[in-house]
Amino acid sequence: MKFAVIVFPGSNCDLDMYHAIKDELGEEVEYVWHDETDLSGFDGVLLPGGFSYGDYLRCGAISRFSNVMSEVVKAAEAGKPVLGVCNGFQVLTEAGLLPGALLRNKNLKFMCRTVGLKVINNETQFTSEYKKDEVIQIPIAHGEGNYYCDEETLARLKANNQIVFTYASENPNGSIEDIAGIVNEKGNVLGMMPHPERAANDIMGGSDGLALFKSIVKQWRESHVNHA
Amino acid sequence: MKKVKVYVTLRESVLDPQGSAVMGALHSMNYNEVTDVRIGKFLELQIEESDRDLDTAVKEMCEKLLTNTVIEDYRYEVEEVAGK
Numbered sequence: 001m002k003f004a005v006i007v008f009p010g011s012n013c014d015l016d017m018y019h020a021i022k023d024e025l026g027e028e029v030e031y032v033w034h035d036e037t038d039l040s041g042f043d044g045v046l047l048p049g050g051f052s053y054g055d056y057l058r059c060g061a062i063s064r065f066s067n068v069m070s071e072v073v074k075a076a077e078a079g080k081p082v083l084g085v086c087n088g089f090q091v092l093t094e095a096g097l098l099p100g101a102l103l104r105n106k107n108l109k110f111m112c113r114t115v116g117l118k119v120i121n122n123e124t125q126f127t128s129e130y131k132k133d134e135v136i137q138i139p140i141a142h143g144e145g146n147y148y149c150d151e152e153t154l155a156r157l158k159a160n161n162q163i164v165f166t167y168a169s170e171n172p173n174g175s176i177e178d179i180a181g182i183v184n185e186k187g188n189v190l191g192m193m194p195h196p197e198r199a200a201n202d203i204m205g206g207s208d209g210l211a212l213f214k215s216i217v218k219q220w221r222e223s224h225v226n227h228a
Numbered sequence: 229m230k231k232v233k234v235y236v237t238l239r240e241s242v243l244d245p246q247g248s249a250v251m252g253a254l255h256s257m258n259y260n261e262v263t264d265v266r267i268g269k270f271l272e273l274q275i276e277e278s279d280r281d282l283d284t285a286v287k288e289m290c291e292k293l294l295t296n297t298v299i300e301d302y303r304y305e306v307e308e309v310a311g312k
Contacts, residue, residue: 058296065293094296101298106245148242148299174243 001220002028004042006072006088008052008063009034013086013195017048020197025213034066043220044081045072047088049141049195059102059144060090069095081125081216082189086142089181089191098184098191099157100149106174110143114206116168117180117194121161124183125219126190129211135168136208138194145193147175147182160185165192229309230275232286236295236302237268274309282306 005017014031021029032039034052039045053062063069069091076082076097084092092098105111117138119130130136149157154176157163165181173193181192196209238244247265254262271294275282286304295302 057294061293061296093298099298101296103242103299104245106243108245108249150241150298174245 001043001217002030002041003044003046004030004032004039005046005048006068007031007033007048008050008066008091010052010054011048011050011087013049013197016195017046017085017197020200020209020213021046024200024207024210025217027213027217032068034063034068036068037071039068039071039075042075042080044216045075045083047072047082047084047091048197049086049088052087052091055087055144058094059087060092060094063087063091064094073097076184076189079186079188081220083126083212083216084189084191085195085197086145086193089193090144092189092191097189098182099153100147100182102144102193103146103148103174104144105142105146105172110141111145111172112139112141113172114139114199115170115172115180115194117165118168119164120166121164121183123161124164124187124190124215126183126212126215127164128218129215136211137199137206138196138209139198139205140172140194142173142193145173145175147173147179147193149176157182162187164190165194229277230282231307231309232273232275232282232304233307234271234273234286234290234294234302234304235268236271236300237266239299239301242299 003021005014007014090102093101116135119134122130122132162182166178167180171178183190196212199206199209244266246267251265290302
């Protein structure tokens with residue numbers, strides 16, 4: 001399986017993402033600069049964390065208009081897995097690929113620590129290698145991770161089982177319903193504030209994030225065997 | 229040439245932690261009469277005459293890029309810029 005790691009000016013978790021895929025997962029991966037206009041050669045798209053365009057105006061607001069983003073939209077529409085982590089999640093909400101928005105953390109602090117995440121939905125292509133309600137340890141590092149959406153959207157997220165991860169004990173940012181990660185209705189676009197790529201090997205302090213990437217590959221292999 | 233002043237505010241339904249922190253500071257300075265503080269953004273755009281309708285263009289800019297309508301509201305004023 002071949003992944004693209006999208007690199008915006010100001011991305012800073014692109015190397016971690018690349019490392020997790022190449023060295024920990026053992027799959028193919030390439031960096032793709034935000035100016036690129038073709039993602040057709042890739043099976044999955046990863047939007048890493050960081051401060052794309054310096055978070056100017058709003059987090060993700062300017063990146064959303066990069067050339068590559070129309071290709072990311074196409075990939076999402078084609079049903080390819082698209083994962084946005086941290087700033088990547090912010091970009092996906094700004095681009096309208098995921099509902100809601102990320103606000104400033106309620107306590108106004110940049111939160112950088114490892115938190116417990118509860119796997120609410122393990123029936124997505126990103127979480128099949130986890131158990132339902134399993135609590136995993138994944139690092140967070142953000143100042144604007146306070147997920148917000150209106151009541152109507154929240155009801156829809158719940159009805160469609162789109163809430164994938166919630167903060168297990170302490171909510172670090174004040175997000176609505178303790179939301180840490182959601183998928184789109186089709187289930188092929190996941191946005192999450194915590195960084196699974198930073199928990200890909202015990203030497204990093206934990207490896208609970210690796211199963212997320214394994215889930216993606218498993219789903220991809222299965223669907224490609226079926227098509228063969 | 230026109231100058232367009234765009235005011236961006238967080239929607240009423242959205243909590244403004246920065247505003248709350250500023251209100252706390254004002255209260256600690258004994259300005260207890262302040263009952264709410266909301267922090268927003270102010271943008272000034274200089275716009276040349278073109279065949280595009282100004283209002284339509286400004287609304288598009290606001291809704292596509294300058295604000296996120298999930299969490300923000302906007303309003304704008306248009307001023308004539310003299311000398312150009």
